Amino acid sequence: MRDVIILSGGERSSERDVSLRSGMALYDSLSKNFRTELIVYDKDELPSAIAERHDAIIFPITLGEFGEDGGLQALMDSAGLCYVGSGREASDLCMNKFAAKATVAERGVPVIDGVKFSVKGGKAMDLSRFRLAGDCVLKPNDRGSSIGVKKVTGENIDAALIDAHDGEFLLEKNIVGKDLTVGVLDGQALEVVEILPKHGFLDYDSKYTVGAADKICPASIGPEATKKVKAYAETAYRACGCRDWARIDFMIDDSGDMFFLEVNTIPGMTQTSFYPLSAQGAGISFDDLLIKLIDLANTRHGM
Ligand SMILES: Nc1ncnc2c1ncn2[C@@H]1O[C@H](COP(=O)(O)OP(=O)(O)O)[C@@H](O)[C@H]1O
Ligand SMILES: [Mg+2]
The missing domain is CATH 3.30.1490 (Dna Ligase; domain 1)
Incomplete structure:
Protein backbone atom coordinates (compact mmCIF):
# COMPACT_ATOMS: atom_id res chain seq x y z
CA MET A 1 0.00 0.00 0.00
CA ARG A 2 1.15 3.54 -0.72
CA ASP A 3 2.13 6.00 1.97
CA VAL A 4 -0.35 8.72 2.90
CA ILE A 5 0.64 12.39 3.10
CA ILE A 6 -1.81 14.74 4.79
CA LEU A 7 -1.53 18.34 3.70
CA SER A 8 -2.91 21.08 5.94
CA GLY A 9 -2.32 24.74 6.71
CA GLY A 10 -2.46 27.46 4.08
CA GLU A 11 -1.38 31.04 3.85
CA ARG A 12 -4.68 32.78 4.65
CA SER A 13 -5.59 32.78 8.29
CA SER A 14 -9.40 32.50 8.14
CA GLU A 15 -9.66 28.74 7.87
CA ARG A 16 -6.08 27.79 8.66
CA ASP A 17 -6.89 26.86 12.22
CA VAL A 18 -9.66 24.42 11.22
CA SER A 19 -7.35 22.98 8.57
CA LEU A 20 -4.58 22.38 11.12
CA ARG A 21 -6.92 20.75 13.62
CA SER A 22 -8.46 18.62 10.87
CA GLY A 23 -4.97 17.58 9.75
CA MET A 24 -4.19 16.33 13.25
CA ALA A 25 -7.45 14.42 13.51
CA LEU A 26 -6.69 12.79 10.15
CA TYR A 27 -3.16 11.93 11.28
CA ASP A 28 -4.37 10.25 14.47
CA SER A 29 -6.75 8.05 12.52
CA LEU A 30 -4.82 7.33 9.31
CA SER A 31 -1.58 6.47 11.08
CA LYS A 32 -3.33 3.44 12.59
CA ASN A 33 -3.68 1.97 9.12
CA PHE A 34 -1.06 3.56 6.84
CA ARG A 35 2.46 4.91 6.92
CA THR A 36 1.38 8.52 7.32
CA GLU A 37 3.05 11.92 7.24
CA LEU A 38 1.54 15.30 8.05
CA ILE A 39 2.84 18.30 6.16
CA VAL A 40 1.88 21.86 7.05
CA TYR A 41 2.35 24.35 4.23
CA ASP A 42 2.41 28.13 4.44
CA LYS A 43 2.70 29.46 0.92
CA ASP A 44 0.28 29.24 -1.99
CA GLU A 45 2.49 26.90 -3.99
CA LEU A 46 2.99 23.16 -4.36
CA PRO A 47 4.97 22.16 -1.25
CA SER A 48 8.36 20.85 -2.43
CA ALA A 49 8.05 17.93 0.00
CA ILE A 50 5.24 16.42 -2.09
CA ALA A 51 6.29 17.45 -5.61
CA GLU A 52 7.98 14.13 -6.36
CA ARG A 53 5.89 11.85 -4.17
CA HIS A 54 4.35 9.70 -6.88
CA ASP A 55 4.60 6.80 -4.46
CA ALA A 56 2.12 8.38 -2.07
CA ILE A 57 -1.53 9.36 -1.80
CA ILE A 58 -1.92 13.03 -0.90
CA PHE A 59 -4.82 13.92 1.38
CA PRO A 60 -5.38 17.68 1.14
CA ILE A 61 -7.37 19.01 4.09
CA THR A 62 -6.71 22.52 2.87
CA LEU A 63 -9.67 24.83 3.31
CA GLY A 64 -10.52 28.03 1.50
CA GLU A 65 -8.45 30.04 -0.95
CA PHE A 66 -5.81 28.13 -2.93
CA GLY A 67 -6.21 24.84 -1.05
CA GLU A 68 -9.88 24.30 -1.84
CA ASP A 69 -10.48 26.51 -4.88
CA GLY A 70 -8.65 24.44 -7.48
CA GLY A 71 -5.30 26.26 -7.27
CA LEU A 72 -3.58 23.47 -5.36
CA GLN A 73 -5.48 20.79 -7.31
CA ALA A 74 -4.21 22.18 -10.63
CA LEU A 75 -0.62 22.02 -9.35
CA MET A 76 -1.07 18.46 -8.07
CA ASP A 77 -2.54 17.44 -11.45
CA SER A 78 0.41 18.95 -13.33
CA ALA A 79 2.82 17.11 -11.05
CA GLY A 80 0.94 13.85 -11.71
CA LEU A 81 0.17 13.32 -8.03
CA CYS A 82 -2.53 11.04 -6.68
CA TYR A 83 -4.80 12.87 -4.26
CA VAL A 84 -8.10 12.55 -2.43
CA GLY A 85 -11.02 14.75 -3.46
CA SER A 86 -12.31 16.90 -6.28
CA GLY A 87 -10.14 18.04 -9.14
CA ARG A 88 -9.42 21.55 -10.31
CA GLU A 89 -12.62 22.25 -12.21
CA ALA A 90 -15.13 21.14 -9.58
CA SER A 91 -13.11 22.85 -6.82
CA ASP A 92 -13.06 26.11 -8.74
CA LEU A 93 -16.80 25.90 -9.53
CA CYS A 94 -17.83 25.18 -5.94
CA MET A 95 -15.74 28.02 -4.52
CA ASN A 96 -17.92 30.33 -6.63
CA LYS A 97 -21.29 30.16 -4.86
CA PHE A 98 -23.17 31.95 -7.65
CA ALA A 99 -21.84 29.62 -10.37
CA ALA A 100 -22.52 26.53 -8.24
CA LYS A 101 -26.11 27.70 -7.62
CA ALA A 102 -26.67 28.14 -11.35
CA THR A 103 -25.22 24.68 -12.04
CA VAL A 104 -27.38 22.84 -9.50
CA ALA A 105 -30.51 24.85 -10.36
CA GLU A 106 -30.23 23.57 -13.92
CA ARG A 107 -30.68 20.04 -12.54
CA GLY A 108 -33.76 20.98 -10.56
CA VAL A 109 -32.23 21.64 -7.12
CA PRO A 110 -33.98 24.73 -5.62
CA VAL A 111 -31.75 27.72 -4.86
CA ILE A 112 -32.38 31.03 -3.09
CA ASP A 113 -33.29 34.03 -5.26
CA ASN A 174 -33.23 36.00 3.78
CA ILE A 175 -34.51 32.51 4.54
CA VAL A 176 -35.99 32.01 7.99
CA GLY A 177 -35.57 28.41 8.99
CA LYS A 178 -33.03 25.72 9.78
CA ASP A 179 -29.55 25.00 8.53
CA LEU A 180 -28.94 21.51 7.23
CA THR A 181 -25.77 19.93 5.92
CA VAL A 182 -25.23 16.58 4.21
CA GLY A 183 -22.00 14.70 3.64
CA VAL A 184 -21.68 12.87 0.33
CA LEU A 185 -19.24 9.97 -0.02
CA ASP A 186 -18.46 8.64 -3.50
CA GLY A 187 -21.76 10.02 -4.79
CA GLN A 188 -23.91 8.65 -1.95
CA ALA A 189 -25.53 10.95 0.59
CA LEU A 190 -24.68 10.18 4.21
CA GLU A 191 -26.98 11.27 7.08
CA VAL A 192 -28.51 14.75 7.27
CA VAL A 193 -27.14 17.00 10.05
CA GLU A 194 -29.21 19.84 11.51
CA ILE A 195 -27.38 22.80 13.01
CA LEU A 196 -29.07 24.26 16.08
CA PRO A 197 -28.01 27.63 17.41
CA LYS A 198 -27.61 27.36 21.19
CA HIS A 199 -29.11 30.75 21.80
CA GLY A 200 -32.44 29.74 20.35
CA PHE A 201 -32.51 31.97 17.29
CA LEU A 202 -30.58 32.14 14.07
CA ASP A 203 -27.84 34.63 14.64
CA TYR A 204 -24.83 34.39 12.38
CA ASP A 205 -22.30 35.45 14.98
CA SER A 206 -23.36 33.07 17.70
CA LYS A 207 -24.09 30.20 15.36
CA TYR A 208 -20.61 30.04 13.95
CA THR A 209 -18.60 30.73 17.04
CA VAL A 210 -16.87 27.55 18.13
CA GLY A 211 -19.10 25.78 20.62
CA ALA A 212 -22.04 28.07 20.00
CA ALA A 213 -23.93 25.66 17.76
CA ASP A 214 -25.32 22.26 18.58
CA LYS A 215 -25.85 19.66 15.93
CA ILE A 216 -28.31 16.83 15.67
CA CYS A 217 -28.02 13.87 13.38
CA PRO A 218 -30.29 12.63 11.92
CA ALA A 219 -31.98 16.01 11.44
CA SER A 220 -35.46 16.38 12.96
CA ILE A 221 -37.17 17.13 9.66
CA GLY A 222 -39.10 13.88 9.08
CA PRO A 223 -38.51 11.07 6.58
CA GLU A 224 -39.90 12.81 3.49
CA ALA A 225 -37.79 15.94 3.84
CA THR A 226 -34.76 13.80 4.73
CA LYS A 227 -35.14 11.76 1.58
CA LYS A 228 -35.54 14.89 -0.50
CA VAL A 229 -32.50 16.72 0.85
CA LYS A 230 -30.34 13.61 0.39
CA ALA A 231 -31.47 13.37 -3.23
CA TYR A 232 -30.72 17.08 -3.75
CA ALA A 233 -27.28 16.58 -2.22
CA GLU A 234 -26.48 13.71 -4.58
CA THR A 235 -27.75 15.71 -7.57
CA ALA A 236 -25.71 18.77 -6.57
CA TYR A 237 -22.57 16.63 -6.10
CA ARG A 238 -22.96 15.11 -9.58
CA ALA A 239 -23.91 18.39 -11.24
CA CYS A 240 -20.77 20.08 -9.93
CA GLY A 241 -18.53 17.18 -10.93
CA CYS A 242 -17.35 16.45 -7.38
CA ARG A 243 -15.09 13.49 -6.67
CA ASP A 244 -14.72 11.23 -3.59
CA TRP A 245 -16.45 13.49 -1.11
CA ALA A 246 -18.13 16.84 -0.43
CA ARG A 247 -20.41 18.40 2.15
CA ILE A 248 -23.43 20.27 0.90
CA ASP A 249 -25.23 23.01 2.83
CA PHE A 250 -28.96 23.63 2.62
CA MET A 251 -31.65 25.60 4.43
CA ILE A 252 -35.23 24.49 5.08
CA ASP A 253 -37.82 27.17 5.79
CA ASP A 254 -40.85 27.00 8.04
CA SER A 255 -43.12 25.75 5.27
CA GLY A 256 -40.72 22.91 4.47
CA ASP A 257 -39.21 24.39 1.31
CA MET A 258 -35.55 23.52 0.90
CA PHE A 259 -32.80 25.54 -0.68
CA PHE A 260 -29.25 24.70 -1.71
CA LEU A 261 -26.62 27.02 -0.24
CA GLU A 262 -23.21 25.72 -1.30
CA VAL A 263 -20.89 22.77 -1.85
CA ASN A 264 -17.78 22.42 0.31
CA THR A 265 -15.37 20.29 -1.70
CA ILE A 266 -13.06 19.85 1.31
CA PRO A 267 -15.13 19.58 4.49
CA GLY A 268 -13.69 20.39 7.90
CA MET A 269 -12.61 17.20 9.66
CA THR A 270 -12.00 18.06 13.29
CA GLN A 271 -13.48 15.68 15.85
CA THR A 272 -16.52 17.95 16.12
CA SER A 273 -17.00 18.74 12.42
CA PHE A 274 -20.21 18.10 10.50
CA TYR A 275 -18.85 15.62 7.96
CA PRO A 276 -17.67 12.97 10.45
CA LEU A 277 -21.03 13.27 12.20
CA SER A 278 -22.91 12.84 8.93
CA ALA A 279 -20.84 9.69 8.22
CA GLN A 280 -21.36 8.37 11.73
CA GLY A 281 -25.12 8.82 11.24
CA ALA A 282 -24.81 6.57 8.20
CA GLY A 283 -22.95 3.97 10.26
CA ILE A 284 -19.43 4.83 9.05
CA SER A 285 -16.76 5.44 11.68
CA PHE A 286 -14.08 8.13 11.34
CA ASP A 287 -11.40 5.47 10.73
CA ASP A 288 -13.45 3.62 8.10
CA LEU A 289 -14.38 6.86 6.36
CA LEU A 290 -10.72 7.75 5.88
CA ILE A 291 -9.81 4.24 4.69
CA LYS A 292 -12.60 4.53 2.11
CA LEU A 293 -11.32 7.93 0.88
CA ILE A 294 -7.76 6.61 0.53
CA ASP A 295 -9.09 3.59 -1.31
CA LEU A 296 -11.03 5.78 -3.77
CA ALA A 297 -7.91 7.82 -4.63
CA ASN A 298 -5.77 4.69 -4.83
CA THR A 299 -8.16 2.91 -7.20
CA ARG A 300 -8.26 5.96 -9.46
CA HIS A 301 -4.51 5.73 -9.88
CA GLY A 302 -4.72 2.09 -10.79
CA MET A 303 -2.71 0.61 -7.97
N1 LIG B 1 -30.06 33.52 2.03
C1 LIG B 1 -29.84 33.21 3.31
N2 LIG B 1 -30.84 33.37 4.23
C2 LIG B 1 -30.63 33.08 5.53
N3 LIG B 1 -29.46 32.64 6.03
C3 LIG B 1 -28.43 32.48 5.18
C4 LIG B 1 -28.56 32.74 3.77
N4 LIG B 1 -27.37 32.50 3.19
C5 LIG B 1 -26.53 32.08 4.16
N5 LIG B 1 -27.16 32.07 5.35
C6 LIG B 1 -26.58 31.66 6.65
O1 LIG B 1 -25.18 31.82 6.61
C7 LIG B 1 -24.52 30.57 6.73
C8 LIG B 1 -23.32 30.50 5.80
O2 LIG B 1 -23.74 30.59 4.46
P1 LIG B 1 -23.12 29.72 3.31
O3 LIG B 1 -23.77 30.15 2.03
O4 LIG B 1 -23.20 28.26 3.64
O5 LIG B 1 -21.60 30.22 3.26
P2 LIG B 1 -20.30 29.81 4.11
O6 LIG B 1 -20.61 28.58 4.91
O7 LIG B 1 -19.30 29.57 3.03
O8 LIG B 1 -19.99 31.01 4.92
C9 LIG B 1 -25.58 29.53 6.38
O9 LIG B 1 -25.30 28.31 6.99
C10 LIG B 1 -26.85 30.21 6.89
O10 LIG B 1 -26.99 30.03 8.29
MG1 LIG C 1 -21.73 26.94 4.47
Whole structure:
Protein backbone atom coordinates (compact mmCIF):
# COMPACT_ATOMS: atom_id res chain seq x y z
CA MET A 1 0.00 0.00 0.00
CA ARG A 2 1.15 3.54 -0.72
CA ASP A 3 2.13 6.00 1.97
CA VAL A 4 -0.35 8.72 2.90
CA ILE A 5 0.64 12.39 3.10
CA ILE A 6 -1.81 14.74 4.79
CA LEU A 7 -1.53 18.34 3.70
CA SER A 8 -2.91 21.08 5.94
CA GLY A 9 -2.32 24.74 6.71
CA GLY A 10 -2.46 27.46 4.08
CA GLU A 11 -1.38 31.04 3.85
CA ARG A 12 -4.68 32.78 4.65
CA SER A 13 -5.59 32.78 8.29
CA SER A 14 -9.40 32.50 8.14
CA GLU A 15 -9.66 28.74 7.87
CA ARG A 16 -6.08 27.79 8.66
CA ASP A 17 -6.89 26.86 12.22
CA VAL A 18 -9.66 24.42 11.22
CA SER A 19 -7.35 22.98 8.57
CA LEU A 20 -4.58 22.38 11.12
CA ARG A 21 -6.92 20.75 13.62
CA SER A 22 -8.46 18.62 10.87
CA GLY A 23 -4.97 17.58 9.75
CA MET A 24 -4.19 16.33 13.25
CA ALA A 25 -7.45 14.42 13.51
CA LEU A 26 -6.69 12.79 10.15
CA TYR A 27 -3.16 11.93 11.28
CA ASP A 28 -4.37 10.25 14.47
CA SER A 29 -6.75 8.05 12.52
CA LEU A 30 -4.82 7.33 9.31
CA SER A 31 -1.58 6.47 11.08
CA LYS A 32 -3.33 3.44 12.59
CA ASN A 33 -3.68 1.97 9.12
CA PHE A 34 -1.06 3.56 6.84
CA ARG A 35 2.46 4.91 6.92
CA THR A 36 1.38 8.52 7.32
CA GLU A 37 3.05 11.92 7.24
CA LEU A 38 1.54 15.30 8.05
CA ILE A 39 2.84 18.30 6.16
CA VAL A 40 1.88 21.86 7.05
CA TYR A 41 2.35 24.35 4.23
CA ASP A 42 2.41 28.13 4.44
CA LYS A 43 2.70 29.46 0.92
CA ASP A 44 0.28 29.24 -1.99
CA GLU A 45 2.49 26.90 -3.99
CA LEU A 46 2.99 23.16 -4.36
CA PRO A 47 4.97 22.16 -1.25
CA SER A 48 8.36 20.85 -2.43
CA ALA A 49 8.05 17.93 0.00
CA ILE A 50 5.24 16.42 -2.09
CA ALA A 51 6.29 17.45 -5.61
CA GLU A 52 7.98 14.13 -6.36
CA ARG A 53 5.89 11.85 -4.17
CA HIS A 54 4.35 9.70 -6.88
CA ASP A 55 4.60 6.80 -4.46
CA ALA A 56 2.12 8.38 -2.07
CA ILE A 57 -1.53 9.36 -1.80
CA ILE A 58 -1.92 13.03 -0.90
CA PHE A 59 -4.82 13.92 1.38
CA PRO A 60 -5.38 17.68 1.14
CA ILE A 61 -7.37 19.01 4.09
CA THR A 62 -6.71 22.52 2.87
CA LEU A 63 -9.67 24.83 3.31
CA GLY A 64 -10.52 28.03 1.50
CA GLU A 65 -8.45 30.04 -0.95
CA PHE A 66 -5.81 28.13 -2.93
CA GLY A 67 -6.21 24.84 -1.05
CA GLU A 68 -9.88 24.30 -1.84
CA ASP A 69 -10.48 26.51 -4.88
CA GLY A 70 -8.65 24.44 -7.48
CA GLY A 71 -5.30 26.26 -7.27
CA LEU A 72 -3.58 23.47 -5.36
CA GLN A 73 -5.48 20.79 -7.31
CA ALA A 74 -4.21 22.18 -10.63
CA LEU A 75 -0.62 22.02 -9.35
CA MET A 76 -1.07 18.46 -8.07
CA ASP A 77 -2.54 17.44 -11.45
CA SER A 78 0.41 18.95 -13.33
CA ALA A 79 2.82 17.11 -11.05
CA GLY A 80 0.94 13.85 -11.71
CA LEU A 81 0.17 13.32 -8.03
CA CYS A 82 -2.53 11.04 -6.68
CA TYR A 83 -4.80 12.87 -4.26
CA VAL A 84 -8.10 12.55 -2.43
CA GLY A 85 -11.02 14.75 -3.46
CA SER A 86 -12.31 16.90 -6.28
CA GLY A 87 -10.14 18.04 -9.14
CA ARG A 88 -9.42 21.55 -10.31
CA GLU A 89 -12.62 22.25 -12.21
CA ALA A 90 -15.13 21.14 -9.58
CA SER A 91 -13.11 22.85 -6.82
CA ASP A 92 -13.06 26.11 -8.74
CA LEU A 93 -16.80 25.90 -9.53
CA CYS A 94 -17.83 25.18 -5.94
CA MET A 95 -15.74 28.02 -4.52
CA ASN A 96 -17.92 30.33 -6.63
CA LYS A 97 -21.29 30.16 -4.86
CA PHE A 98 -23.17 31.95 -7.65
CA ALA A 99 -21.84 29.62 -10.37
CA ALA A 100 -22.52 26.53 -8.24
CA LYS A 101 -26.11 27.70 -7.62
CA ALA A 102 -26.67 28.14 -11.35
CA THR A 103 -25.22 24.68 -12.04
CA VAL A 104 -27.38 22.84 -9.50
CA ALA A 105 -30.51 24.85 -10.36
CA GLU A 106 -30.23 23.57 -13.92
CA ARG A 107 -30.68 20.04 -12.54
CA GLY A 108 -33.76 20.98 -10.56
CA VAL A 109 -32.23 21.64 -7.12
CA PRO A 110 -33.98 24.73 -5.62
CA VAL A 111 -31.75 27.72 -4.86
CA ILE A 112 -32.38 31.03 -3.09
CA ASP A 113 -33.29 34.03 -5.26
CA GLY A 114 -30.32 36.29 -5.42
CA VAL A 115 -27.91 38.34 -7.45
CA LYS A 116 -24.16 38.68 -7.76
CA PHE A 117 -22.39 42.02 -7.94
CA SER A 118 -18.93 43.53 -7.55
CA VAL A 119 -17.74 45.84 -4.82
CA LYS A 120 -14.84 48.20 -5.23
CA GLY A 121 -13.72 50.77 -2.69
CA GLY A 122 -16.76 50.10 -0.49
CA LYS A 123 -19.19 50.77 -3.33
CA ALA A 124 -21.26 48.44 -5.47
CA MET A 125 -21.74 48.93 -9.18
CA ASP A 126 -25.35 49.70 -10.24
CA LEU A 127 -26.99 47.83 -7.39
CA SER A 128 -30.32 49.60 -7.85
CA ARG A 129 -30.92 47.45 -10.93
CA PHE A 130 -31.70 44.41 -8.84
CA ARG A 131 -32.41 45.41 -5.31
CA LEU A 132 -34.49 42.71 -3.62
CA ALA A 133 -37.48 43.51 -1.47
CA GLY A 134 -37.55 42.68 2.24
CA ASP A 135 -34.82 41.18 4.37
CA CYS A 136 -31.75 40.05 2.52
CA VAL A 137 -28.47 38.35 3.25
CA LEU A 138 -25.23 39.75 1.96
CA LYS A 139 -22.24 37.41 1.67
CA PRO A 140 -18.98 37.12 -0.21
CA ASN A 141 -19.35 34.98 -3.33
CA ASP A 142 -16.15 33.06 -2.80
CA ARG A 143 -15.23 32.84 0.87
CA GLY A 144 -16.16 30.20 3.39
CA SER A 145 -17.00 29.77 7.04
CA SER A 146 -19.66 32.46 7.29
CA ILE A 147 -17.07 35.20 7.02
CA GLY A 148 -19.00 38.35 6.46
CA VAL A 149 -22.53 36.94 6.15
CA LYS A 150 -24.75 39.91 7.03
CA LYS A 151 -28.45 40.42 7.26
CA VAL A 152 -29.49 43.62 5.48
CA THR A 153 -32.59 45.38 4.23
CA GLY A 154 -32.94 47.29 0.99
CA GLU A 155 -32.24 50.60 2.75
CA ASN A 156 -29.01 49.71 4.51
CA ILE A 157 -27.18 47.75 1.83
CA ASP A 158 -24.99 50.71 0.93
CA ALA A 159 -23.99 51.18 4.56
CA ALA A 160 -23.24 47.47 4.91
CA LEU A 161 -20.90 47.64 1.94
CA ILE A 162 -18.74 50.47 3.21
CA ASP A 163 -16.41 48.13 5.10
CA ALA A 164 -16.57 45.37 2.49
CA HIS A 165 -13.43 44.13 0.81
CA ASP A 166 -13.14 44.47 -2.97
CA GLY A 167 -14.61 41.49 -4.76
CA GLU A 168 -17.81 39.73 -5.66
CA PHE A 169 -20.80 39.49 -3.33
CA LEU A 170 -24.14 37.75 -3.31
CA LEU A 171 -27.35 39.38 -2.18
CA GLU A 172 -30.00 36.79 -1.40
CA LYS A 173 -33.48 36.71 0.04
CA ASN A 174 -33.23 36.00 3.78
CA ILE A 175 -34.51 32.51 4.54
CA VAL A 176 -35.99 32.01 7.99
CA GLY A 177 -35.57 28.41 8.99
CA LYS A 178 -33.03 25.72 9.78
CA ASP A 179 -29.55 25.00 8.53
CA LEU A 180 -28.94 21.51 7.23
CA THR A 181 -25.77 19.93 5.92
CA VAL A 182 -25.23 16.58 4.21
CA GLY A 183 -22.00 14.70 3.64
CA VAL A 184 -21.68 12.87 0.33
CA LEU A 185 -19.24 9.97 -0.02
CA ASP A 186 -18.46 8.64 -3.50
CA GLY A 187 -21.76 10.02 -4.79
CA GLN A 188 -23.91 8.65 -1.95
CA ALA A 189 -25.53 10.95 0.59
CA LEU A 190 -24.68 10.18 4.21
CA GLU A 191 -26.98 11.27 7.08
CA VAL A 192 -28.51 14.75 7.27
CA VAL A 193 -27.14 17.00 10.05
CA GLU A 194 -29.21 19.84 11.51
CA ILE A 195 -27.38 22.80 13.01
CA LEU A 196 -29.07 24.26 16.08
CA PRO A 197 -28.01 27.63 17.41
CA LYS A 198 -27.61 27.36 21.19
CA HIS A 199 -29.11 30.75 21.80
CA GLY A 200 -32.44 29.74 20.35
CA PHE A 201 -32.51 31.97 17.29
CA LEU A 202 -30.58 32.14 14.07
CA ASP A 203 -27.84 34.63 14.64
CA TYR A 204 -24.83 34.39 12.38
CA ASP A 205 -22.30 35.45 14.98
CA SER A 206 -23.36 33.07 17.70
CA LYS A 207 -24.09 30.20 15.36
CA TYR A 208 -20.61 30.04 13.95
CA THR A 209 -18.60 30.73 17.04
CA VAL A 210 -16.87 27.55 18.13
CA GLY A 211 -19.10 25.78 20.62
CA ALA A 212 -22.04 28.07 20.00
CA ALA A 213 -23.93 25.66 17.76
CA ASP A 214 -25.32 22.26 18.58
CA LYS A 215 -25.85 19.66 15.93
CA ILE A 216 -28.31 16.83 15.67
CA CYS A 217 -28.02 13.87 13.38
CA PRO A 218 -30.29 12.63 11.92
CA ALA A 219 -31.98 16.01 11.44
CA SER A 220 -35.46 16.38 12.96
CA ILE A 221 -37.17 17.13 9.66
CA GLY A 222 -39.10 13.88 9.08
CA PRO A 223 -38.51 11.07 6.58
CA GLU A 224 -39.90 12.81 3.49
CA ALA A 225 -37.79 15.94 3.84
CA THR A 226 -34.76 13.80 4.73
CA LYS A 227 -35.14 11.76 1.58
CA LYS A 228 -35.54 14.89 -0.50
CA VAL A 229 -32.50 16.72 0.85
CA LYS A 230 -30.34 13.61 0.39
CA ALA A 231 -31.47 13.37 -3.23
CA TYR A 232 -30.72 17.08 -3.75
CA ALA A 233 -27.28 16.58 -2.22
CA GLU A 234 -26.48 13.71 -4.58
CA THR A 235 -27.75 15.71 -7.57
CA ALA A 236 -25.71 18.77 -6.57
CA TYR A 237 -22.57 16.63 -6.10
CA ARG A 238 -22.96 15.11 -9.58
CA ALA A 239 -23.91 18.39 -11.24
CA CYS A 240 -20.77 20.08 -9.93
CA GLY A 241 -18.53 17.18 -10.93
CA CYS A 242 -17.35 16.45 -7.38
CA ARG A 243 -15.09 13.49 -6.67
CA ASP A 244 -14.72 11.23 -3.59
CA TRP A 245 -16.45 13.49 -1.11
CA ALA A 246 -18.13 16.84 -0.43
CA ARG A 247 -20.41 18.40 2.15
CA ILE A 248 -23.43 20.27 0.90
CA ASP A 249 -25.23 23.01 2.83
CA PHE A 250 -28.96 23.63 2.62
CA MET A 251 -31.65 25.60 4.43
CA ILE A 252 -35.23 24.49 5.08
CA ASP A 253 -37.82 27.17 5.79
CA ASP A 254 -40.85 27.00 8.04
CA SER A 255 -43.12 25.75 5.27
CA GLY A 256 -40.72 22.91 4.47
CA ASP A 257 -39.21 24.39 1.31
CA MET A 258 -35.55 23.52 0.90
CA PHE A 259 -32.80 25.54 -0.68
CA PHE A 260 -29.25 24.70 -1.71
CA LEU A 261 -26.62 27.02 -0.24
CA GLU A 262 -23.21 25.72 -1.30
CA VAL A 263 -20.89 22.77 -1.85
CA ASN A 264 -17.78 22.42 0.31
CA THR A 265 -15.37 20.29 -1.70
CA ILE A 266 -13.06 19.85 1.31
CA PRO A 267 -15.13 19.58 4.49
CA GLY A 268 -13.69 20.39 7.90
CA MET A 269 -12.61 17.20 9.66
CA THR A 270 -12.00 18.06 13.29
CA GLN A 271 -13.48 15.68 15.85
CA THR A 272 -16.52 17.95 16.12
CA SER A 273 -17.00 18.74 12.42
CA PHE A 274 -20.21 18.10 10.50
CA TYR A 275 -18.85 15.62 7.96
CA PRO A 276 -17.67 12.97 10.45
CA LEU A 277 -21.03 13.27 12.20
CA SER A 278 -22.91 12.84 8.93
CA ALA A 279 -20.84 9.69 8.22
CA GLN A 280 -21.36 8.37 11.73
CA GLY A 281 -25.12 8.82 11.24
CA ALA A 282 -24.81 6.57 8.20
CA GLY A 283 -22.95 3.97 10.26
CA ILE A 284 -19.43 4.83 9.05
CA SER A 285 -16.76 5.44 11.68
CA PHE A 286 -14.08 8.13 11.34
CA ASP A 287 -11.40 5.47 10.73
CA ASP A 288 -13.45 3.62 8.10
CA LEU A 289 -14.38 6.86 6.36
CA LEU A 290 -10.72 7.75 5.88
CA ILE A 291 -9.81 4.24 4.69
CA LYS A 292 -12.60 4.53 2.11
CA LEU A 293 -11.32 7.93 0.88
CA ILE A 294 -7.76 6.61 0.53
CA ASP A 295 -9.09 3.59 -1.31
CA LEU A 296 -11.03 5.78 -3.77
CA ALA A 297 -7.91 7.82 -4.63
CA ASN A 298 -5.77 4.69 -4.83
CA THR A 299 -8.16 2.91 -7.20
CA ARG A 300 -8.26 5.96 -9.46
CA HIS A 301 -4.51 5.73 -9.88
CA GLY A 302 -4.72 2.09 -10.79
CA MET A 303 -2.71 0.61 -7.97
N1 LIG B 1 -30.06 33.52 2.03
C1 LIG B 1 -29.84 33.21 3.31
N2 LIG B 1 -30.84 33.37 4.23
C2 LIG B 1 -30.63 33.08 5.53
N3 LIG B 1 -29.46 32.64 6.03
C3 LIG B 1 -28.43 32.48 5.18
C4 LIG B 1 -28.56 32.74 3.77
N4 LIG B 1 -27.37 32.50 3.19
C5 LIG B 1 -26.53 32.08 4.16
N5 LIG B 1 -27.16 32.07 5.35
C6 LIG B 1 -26.58 31.66 6.65
O1 LIG B 1 -25.18 31.82 6.61
C7 LIG B 1 -24.52 30.57 6.73
C8 LIG B 1 -23.32 30.50 5.80
O2 LIG B 1 -23.74 30.59 4.46
P1 LIG B 1 -23.12 29.72 3.31
O3 LIG B 1 -23.77 30.15 2.03
O4 LIG B 1 -23.20 28.26 3.64
O5 LIG B 1 -21.60 30.22 3.26
P2 LIG B 1 -20.30 29.81 4.11
O6 LIG B 1 -20.61 28.58 4.91
O7 LIG B 1 -19.30 29.57 3.03
O8 LIG B 1 -19.99 31.01 4.92
C9 LIG B 1 -25.58 29.53 6.38
O9 LIG B 1 -25.30 28.31 6.99
C10 LIG B 1 -26.85 30.21 6.89
O10 LIG B 1 -26.99 30.03 8.29
MG1 LIG C 1 -21.73 26.94 4.47
